[in-house]
Amino acid sequence: MSRDMKESHAENEDVPVITAFMKELAAEPLGGAPAKATFVWWKAQLARRWDAEHRAAAPVTLDECICAGLAAIAGTGLVAWRWATSPPIAAPAAAVASIAGALILLTSAMLVVGDVIVNRHQVRRKT
Amino acid sequence: MDERVFYALYEQTRGSLRAYVAKSLGNITHADDIVQEVYLRFLRLPSPPADAREARPYLFRMATNLMVDHWRRHQREIKAMSTAEGCESVSRDPLIRLDLSRIFLQLKPRERQLMWLAYVERSTHREIAEVLGLSARSIRVLLFRVREKLTRLLRENGWKASHE
Numbered sequence: 394m395s396r397d398m399k400e401s402h403a404e405n406e407d408v409p410v411i412t413a414f415m416k417e418l419a420a421e422p423l424g425g426a427p428a429k430a431t432f433v434w435w436k437a438q439l440a441r442r443w444d445a446e447h448r449a450a451a452p453v454t455l456d457e458c459i460c461a462g463l464a465a466i467a468g469t470g471l472v473a474w475r476w477a478t479s480p481p482i483a484a485p486a487a488a489v490a491s492i493a494g495a496l497i498l499l500t501s502a503m504l505v506v507g508d509v510i511v512n513r514h515q516v517r518r519k520t
Numbered sequence: 521m522d523e524r525v526f527y528a529l530y531e532q533t534r535g536s537l538r539a540y541v542a543k544s545l546g547n548i549t550h551a552d553d554i555v556q557e558v559y560l561r562f563l564r565l566p567s568p569p570a571d572a573r574e575a576r577p578y579l580f581r582m583a584t585n586l587m588v589d590h591w592r593r594h595q596r597e598i599k600a601m602s603t604a605e606g607c608e609s610v611s612r613d614p615l616i617r618l619d620l621s622r623i624f625l626q627l628k629p630r631e632r633q634l635m636w637l638a639y640v641e642r643s644t645h646r647e648i649a650e651v652l653g654l655s656a657r658s659i660r661v662l663l664f665r666v667r668e669k670l671t672r673l674l675r676e677n678g679w680k681a682s683h684e
Contacts, residue, residue: 415639437563
């Protein structure tokens with residue numbers, strides 16, 4: 394018995410009763426079956442591998458998001474620039490074409506971002 | 521950590537850790553889940569200690585933290601259960617089988633952990649404080665209070681040691 398325990402035991406008269414109770418409690422069978430060491434080991438290896446893959450893929454994920462974000466910003470900027478610079482009536486076909494192009498670029502960027510987010514979410518849910 | 525070293529460590533520590541979690545939680549299924557999670561987290565440490573003596577405080581600390589998380593998640597459920605089943609009815613109904621675990625579960629979760637570490641694991645106040653994340657000075661006072669409470673519960677439940 395540790396010194397700490399002896400000191401604190403001195404303050405309580407019912408220590409033998411409690412000690413006996415705790416002894417009996419500890420002796421009670423737990424039931425159930427604990428996981429096997431091999432199972433825990435391999436599960437840990439899988440978790441470790443997943444961690445490593447996740448760490449390795451993290452910069453790629455970041456790059457994808459940055460690219461999609463830049464494309465979205467460029468698309469929006471192009472639309473704004475064409476809107477401001479193109480004359481209201483003159484050459485409407487060119488203005489419409491460039492605005493349409495910018496909108497396509499913007500939509501593509503949004504789709505890429507959406508796809509990346511959905512894919513990541515699905516992979517996380519599966520694992 | 522080497523596979524064989526882990527197996528040896530697991531065999532050395534699993535029993536006591538499982539008993540600690542199971543008796544503190546009062547549920548063997550949840551206890552097994554928590555124990556498994558403890559070892560998974562332990563193996564994910566950058567350099568887990570291979571020696572059982574060194575590993576034990578880590579394992580018990582992780583188990584304690586996971587139990588706290590578990591109680592936080594299931595606080596409402598536990599409250600409902602304790603009021604519905606009525607711990608007091610256990611002590612007043614002589615027909616109900618006197619179950620040691622049931623008496624023990626009338627203590628608060630932290631009190632159960634404290635008593636288990638002190639009386640079954642025979643940990644020092646410093647070790648208990650480390651595992652429970654408390655100050656070493658407070659352990660003595662807390663233990664005194666819990667002992668008083670448990671003594672009262674044992675009296676109320678008419679418990680007597682089997683050798684008496």
